[in-house]
Amino acid sequence: MKPGPFEYVRPASVEEAIAALEDGGYDAKPLAGGQSLIPAMNFRLAQPAVLVDLEDLDELRGIRAREDGGLIIGAMTLHRELERSTLVAERAPLVAEVMPWIAHPQIRNRGTVGGSLAHADPAAELPSVMQVLDAVLHVRGPDGGRTIPVDEFYLGLFTTALEPGELLTAIEIPPLPAGATCAFEEVSRRHGDFALAGVAVVVETGADGAVARARMSLLSVGDGPVLAERTMASLVGRALSAESIRDAAAITAEDLDPPSDIHASAAFRRHLAGVLTHRALDRLRA
Amino acid sequence: MKQILELRVNGDRHEVGVPTHFTLLETLRYVLGLTGSKQGCDKGDCGACTVIVDGEAVLSCIMPVQEAEGREVRTVEGIAGRRGAHPLQKAFDLTGAAQCGFCTPGILCSALALLEVNPQADRDEIARALSGNLCRCTGYTKIFEAVLLAGQAMSSGREPAEIIGEP
Numbered sequence: 001m002k003p004g005p006f007e008y009v010r011p012a013s014v015e016e017a018i019a020a021l022e023d024g025g026y027d028a029k030p031l032a033g034g035q036s037l038i039p040a041m042n043f044r045l046a047q048p049a050v051l052v053d054l055e056d057l058d059e060l061r062g063i064r065a066r067e068d069g070g071l072i073i074g075a076m077t078l079h080r081e082l083e084r085s086t087l088v089a090e091r092a093p094l095v096a097e098v099m100p101w102i103a104h105p106q107i108r109n110r111g112t113v114g115g116s117l118a119h120a121d122p123a124a125e126l127p128s129v130m131q132v133l134d135a136v137l138h139v140r141g142p143d144g145g146r147t148i149p150v151d152e153f154y155l156g157l158f159t160t161a162l163e164p165g166e167l168l169t170a171i172e173i174p175p176l177p178a179g180a181t182c183a184f185e186e187v188s189r190r191h192g193d194f195a196l197a198g199v200a201v202v203v204e205t206g207a208d209g210a211v212a213r214a215r216m217s218l219l220s221v222g223d224g225p226v227l228a229e230r231t232m233a234s235l236v237g238r239a240l241s242a243e244s245i246r247d248a249a250a251i252t253a254e255d256l257d258p259p260s261d262i263h264a265s266a267a268f269r270r271h272l273a274g275v276l277t278h279r280a281l282d283r284l285r286a
Numbered sequence: 287m288k289q290i291l292e293l294r295v296n297g298d299r300h301e302v303g304v305p306t307h308f309t310l311l312e313t314l315r316y317v318l319g320l321t322g323s324k325q326g327c328d329k330g331d332c333g334a335c336t337v338i339v340d341g342e343a344v345l346s347c348i349m350p351v352q353e354a355e356g357r358e359v360r361t362v363e364g365i366a367g368r369r370g371a372h373p374l375q376k377a378f379d380l381t382g383a384a385q386c387g388f389c390t391p392g393i394l395c396s397a398l399a400l401l402e403v404n405p406q407a408d409r410d411e412i413a414r415a416l417s418g419n420l421c422r423c424t425g426y427t428k429i430f431e432a433v434l435l436a437g438q439a440m441s442s443g444r445e446p447a448e449i450i451g452e453p
Contacts, residue, residue, distance in 0.1 A: 005287065008306045008352060031350070038309065038348040039329035055353055080342070103416025106396065107330060110349065117409040192417050 005042035010053045014140060014169065017052055022165035024050035030167060030169045032115030033077060035107045043281075060114070060169055063087055069175030075168045083108060092173050094133060094137065094182040094200065097169035099124045101184065104192045120158045120224055123194040127154060128217035129184065132202045135173045142164035146284040164244045180204045180210070183280040186219070187272050195262045197272035199252075201280045202212075203235065211235045211244075214270070216277070218279045221258035221269050221280025230250050231277065240285040249278040291355050296364025302448045310354045311346035320364035322391045333419030336392035337361045343399040343415075360364060362391035365398060373439035374398055374432070377446040380435065383432035385423035391444075394421045397433045405441040409434065 011017040021028050029048035031037060040046040054060060060076035071091050073082070076182050082088050085097035102108060102116070102125050116126045117137065130137075131150040141148050143164050162168065175253050176182070186198030198219040206212040214235040216228040231252045238244050253274035260266040288303045295318060314320045314337070322434050328347050335347040338360040365372045372423035374397060375382070384390045393416060398417040401408055407415065413426075414434045419431060439446045447453070 003307045005305075005307055007287075008350070034353075035330060035345075035346055038350065042309075042328045043350070051350075053350070053352065068395065080420055100414070103330075104330075106333060106336055106343045106345045106418045108355075109344050125441060244416075247444070 001019045002039070002258050004044055004047045006041075006048055007050045008053065009050060010056060010058055010275065012167045014057055014167065017054060017057060018140060018142055018167055020050065020052045021167065024048075024052070024061040025164050027053055028164075030118075031116070033078065033111040034115075035103070035111040036121065042139045045180075048074075059095070062090060065091070066172070066175075068199045071147070073113055073173070074168055075118075076112050077114070079103075079108035079111045079113065079116075082113060087157045092133065093174065093176075094129055094184060094202065097171070097182075098129050098184045099201070101125055101186055101195075101198075113171060117153075117171065118160060118162060120154055121194075122222060122224050123220040125184070125195065125198060127221060128198065128200040128219045130173070131172060131217040132200045132215035133173050133176075135171050137168055137198065138172060139166050139181050140169050145169075149170075150225075151227065152194075158222045159224075172269060176202075177204050177213075179206065179283045182243060183283045184284075185276040187276065194263070197221050197258070197276060199273065199276045199280050201277075201284070203240065203281070203284050205240075209239045210237055216248075216252070216275055218252070218256070218276075221256050221273055222223055226256065228255065228277075230255055235281075241279060245278055245281040247286065248281055249274040252277040274279045288444060292446065293351075293398075294319075295356055296361060306421055308351045309338075309347055310337070310349040310351045310359070313351045314346060314359075315327075318320045320361050320363050321394075324388055324391060328387070328408065330414070331420070332389075332392075333396065333416075334389055334392045336394075336419060337394045338395050340401050341399065341402070343396045343418075345418075360398075361393070362394050365394055372398075373446050374436040376437065377432040377436035378429075380446055380450060380452060381428050381432040381435060383424060383428040385421075389419055389421040389423075394428060397436065401433065401437050401440055405437045407413065407433075407437055412437075 009020045027049035031053045062074045062076045064072045089096040137148045147194035182202040185194040201216045204213040214232045218226045229250045253270045293300045324334035326332035330345045330348045337346045
């Protein structure tokens with residue numbers, strides 16, 4: 001199978017890339033690591049007329065420490081770099097934990113964090129992880145830059161708040177609050193396959209031992225990352241216990257309306273979401 | 287629409303005219319005639335097209351050829367040296383790790399990228415490094431044995447046959 005013909009553009013700066021994307025409008029696509037876009041093009045599920053390759057934009061690469069303990073990650077930073085970074089392991093352990101779950105080594109050697117976030121595949125791990133970490137996305141477009149919290153970035157299936165001509169340039173992760181712990185769990189048929197369901201969770205425990213704040217987001221059970229708001233509320237104000245975890249798992253499963261497909265029925269996905277919620281929270285209680 | 291690119295493959299420099307929509311795999315197979323890398327799924331699922339780019343295993347079927355410019359590409363054709371088969375290839379032969387052989391070039395590349403960094407990789411590390419390569423014949427046991435043996439050979443400088451006591 002072959003992709004349809006396209007014009008290949010390789011800008012040398014972010015400004016040039018934005019200009020090329022603006023010129024191309026809806027027919028232009030930015031190419032990051034290409035690990036989702038090229039398969040889609042090989043099967044002609046995507047047929048962009050112009051491919052704007054971000055390969056040379058070194059200003060979009062790298063992991064920088066923020067003074068307050070957070071991180072700024074360039075959108076073109078490879079999964080592999082996040083996986084091997086001691087800075088990420090130290091400051092964003094949830095990001096380090098999720099890396100081995102993302103596809104296979106070959107994919108992580110080319111795939112980028114920004115590409116994964118902007119592609120908005122509902123089965124992707126990073127959108128949920130960035131959501132529970134309260135990450136903020138830095139975007140640049142023809143009219144300048146803006147920031148978008150992850151909570152407002154995902155609008156639907158493969159759809160984000162990015163306008164044509166806009167480029168995701170960096171991801172800012174605030175420092176993990178004191179007393180916060182996090183976990184990630186997913187189920188897939190074989191390791192590296194798309195998840196049938198998955199969950200990312202951050203729990204902040206107060207000095208009194210009760211949960212002060214909780215963030216939980218699920219993947220592969222909706223049109224994008226699904227924030228489990230009622231579950232989060234149910235956890236706050238009491239210590240994590242067998243009972244509170246059981247409640248949280250039940251609420252998570254109850255609130256979801258997952259899709260059925262060849263890989264799993266809606267009922268099975270709902271069941272998995274409950275089990276995974278249970279497992280993730282159990283780990284945080286231990 | 288074609289463009290002229292300069293590629294470095296297995297130590298050789300090639301100036302090639304390729305259609306802009308070609309992947310690295312299509313260029314290797316249909317322009318350079320290096321048909322060792324296999325075209326399996328064309329969507330990054332099977333790993334049969336795995337090659338080594340700047341020391342890392344990547345999927346050539348989903349890498350636009352332009353992105354290989356300025357990089358060192360190695361394919362299964364480049365694994366053997368002047369003195370014959372690479373220890374990894376000998377280990378595959380000795381342990382019977384190849385059956386139909388379709389997945390083998392990709393698996394050799396994934397395994398080599400691992401062993402060149404970590405020849406003492408254990409079975410778990412090998413399994414993780416090969417998790418993106420599907421084999422439908424062997425059930426992986428002999429493949430893991432082969433990669434373990436190759437790692438031993440590469441870190442000790444001994445021949446794989448000598449290690450397992452084959453004549």
